[in-house]
Amino acid sequence: MTGAITIHAKALTKRFGAFTAVDAIDLDVHAGEIFGFLGANGAGKTTAMKMLIGLLMPTAGEARVAGYDVYTQSEAIKRSIGYMGQRFSLYNDLTVLENIQFYGGVYGVPPAELKRRTDSLVHDLGLKEHVNTRLQSLPLGWKQKLAFSVAMIHEPKIIFLDEPTGGVDLITRRQFWELIYAASAKGVTVFVTTHYMDEAEYCHRASIMVDGVMAACDTPAALKEQFKVKTMDEVFYQLARSAQRAE
Amino acid sequence: MKTFRAFIHKEFLHILRDRRTLLVLFGMPVLQIVLFGYAINTEVKEANVAVLDQSRDERSVSLVNALFSANWFRPVETLKSPADIDRVFKAGKAKMVVEIGPDFAKRFAEGRAQIALIADASDPNTAKVVTGYAAQMIAQWSRRFSTEHTVEVLPVEYRMHYNPEMKSVFLFVPGVITVILMLVSAMLTSISIAREKEHGTMEVMLVSPLRPGMIVLGKAVPYLVLSLLNAAFVLVIGLLLFGVPMNGSYLLLLLEGLLFILTSLSLGLLFSTIAKTQQEALMLSLFVLMMPTILLSGFIFPTSSMPWALRAFSNIIPAKHFIIILRGIMLKGNGVAVLWPQTLVLAGMCTVLLGISIKKFNVRLQ
Numbered sequence: 297m298t299g300a301i302t303i304h305a306k307a308l309t310k311r312f313g314a315f316t317a318v319d320a321i322d323l324d325v326h327a328g329e330i331f332g333f334l335g336a337n338g339a340g341k342t343t344a345m346k347m348l349i350g351l352l353m354p355t356a357g358e359a360r361v362a363g364y365d366v367y368t369q370s371e372a373i374k375r376s377i378g379y380m381g382q383r384f385s386l387y388n389d390l391t392v393l394e395n396i397q398f399y400g401g402v403y404g405v406p407p408a409e410l411k412r413r414t415d416s417l418v419h420d421l422g423l424k425e426h427v428n429t430r431l432q433s434l435p436l437g438w439k440q441k442l443a444f445s446v447a448m449i450h451e452p453k454i455i456f457l458d459e460p461t462g463g464v465d466l467i468t469r470r471q472f473w474e475l476i477y478a479a480s481a482k483g484v485t486v487f488v489t490t491h492y493m494d495e496a497e498y499c500h501r502a503s504i505m506v507d508g509v510m511a512a513c514d515t516p517a518a519l520k521e522q523f524k525v526k527t528m529d530e531v532f533y534q535l536a537r538s539a540q541r542a543e
Numbered sequence: 544m545k546t547f548r549a550f551i552h553k554e555f556l557h558i559l560r561d562r563r564t565l566l567v568l569f570g571m572p573v574l575q576i577v578l579f580g581y582a583i584n585t586e587v588k589e590a591n592v593a594v595l596d597q598s599r600d601e602r603s604v605s606l607v608n609a610l611f612s613a614n615w616f617r618p619v620e621t622l623k624s625p626a627d628i629d630r631v632f633k634a635g636k637a638k639m640v641v642e643i644g645p646d647f648a649k650r651f652a653e654g655r656a657q658i659a660l661i662a663d664a665s666d667p668n669t670a671k672v673v674t675g676y677a678a679q680m681i682a683q684w685s686r687r688f689s690t691e692h693t694v695e696v697l698p699v700e701y702r703m704h705y706n707p708e709m710k711s712v713f714l715f716v717p718g719v720i721t722v723i724l725m726l727v728s729a730m731l732t733s734i735s736i737a738r739e740k741e742h743g744t745m746e747v748m749l750v751s752p753l754r755p756g757m758i759v760l761g762k763a764v765p766y767l768v769l770s771l772l773n774a775a776f777v778l779v780i781g782l783l784l785f786g787v788p789m790n791g792s793y794l795l796l797l798l799e800g801l802l803f804i805l806t807s808l809s810l811g812l813l814f815s816t817i818a819k820t821q822q823e824a825l826m827l828s829l830f831v832l833m834m835p836t837i838l839l840s841g842f843i844f845p846t847s848s849m850p851w852a853l854r855a856f857s858n859i860i861p862a863k864h865f866i867i868i869l870r871g872i873m874l875k876g877n878g879v880a881v882l883w884p885q886t887l888v889l890a891g892m893c894t895v896l897l898g899i900s901i902k903k904f905n906v907r908l909q
Binding site: 349350351371374375377379380381382383384385386387388389390394397398399400401402403404430447456 | 552553744747754
């Protein structure tokens, strides 16, 4: 990857009392890169991500996201990133249009611009006939794709996805990754955590956290080469096996 | 500002689309006022009363007749000796015994007549009400004969200047307004914040440029508006349907109402920082808030008749002070000159609660 560095961390650490959740991790993610952030439950990936998106103050180390410092400029970071959480992040009791308008409003997208983006988003997702449908009556796959598009409504340079495809069927996951590739092609940095090792294969680079430490970080091909195995699944298994921490 | 408008708009959509919230918002007030206004009535009619007349003279007979002339009391038995008193109470035959001592007519003329009103205190509310009625009727009766020589009634601790007919609905309307304000502001706010946490949308909002203060405010404003509407609604029902008097200033009522709503909102906010799910928020509101508010605020049971421990505890319940304020304004037409202690207590509670909850709500806690 040759693009500018958009996410940078050096010796980033988070301790809760005597427990070190994240232990001095280093990472550099470039513009347009799809960066997979893997690890077993309790390995510290959610904590690391929370520090990067300004929800948690680091204990030590440095980190910059979109050029802003996580210690002092979290508000600026929040304006420059998109985020999609583990759980479904839209409102089921609101319609497609109302959800888009709410998040557009929250991120301060001007009305005329919001209307233009809404139209193209609805067109791309094939939701034209459903703009006034409440989300509760839409299938999960559609809602998940809509959630991604809504997280991109303010056209951020970086998007953080926290296990975005949990509980979604295989076909929808494929379609979801097409959205990710499209965003990446436009130069958006994608920082994604996942449990599915086949998804790790889709990433440009993947890192694996074990017990709060970054145990490996490279392209999927290089990682498989290094561990002399055929799939990312096996890479993950070899590393995660050494974990001491209980889930 | 546009961000904030989008947020408020969303909140109103949530409220309007949730049938349960709507029911609590608009069904509860009607239900409560009808229940408290009609069904749960502490007025006592035709209470059974026994008489122990040890004089049986002209004056005492006239007094007994006067007591039973209105339909408040029904004569059940004429007792022979003080030993019978215990018996009628144990048998549940009478709510009250009127005991007239010997030489009543003579003592009355001398101005030292005594009457004991003995009530069945196992039902304190009724006991209080019936002795109150009787004391009033005795006072009225004695004024027929003399303005100087009144009868001393033992034990009379009751005076009802402001609600002479003991209309319980007069006392309940301020109570219902209080409970509804508390319910809507605290319970619905905490549930709506807990819902966002439960669904994961709170996380998304915290990652967004919305500042925590803005999220709190956005949650509070819709419920503040709805609470005010609701209070006005109950007030109008009270005034029109039950003829509750409104003797004080509407402006003062509004200001005090706002203060109480703000206090309740801060409580709701505090609960939402503790509760992770809607269920927890509901339970917290119900048990920590609603039960004490209904039972210990003086809404139904007067705090003055509580044991000292409960009476002391009732002082930390915001509703207690607000009910005193509301009754003061509505029934007595009190102004700030009289109500400032309660107002000050509420303002203090509000400041402390709001401070704690905003501090606790801060995103970057760890």
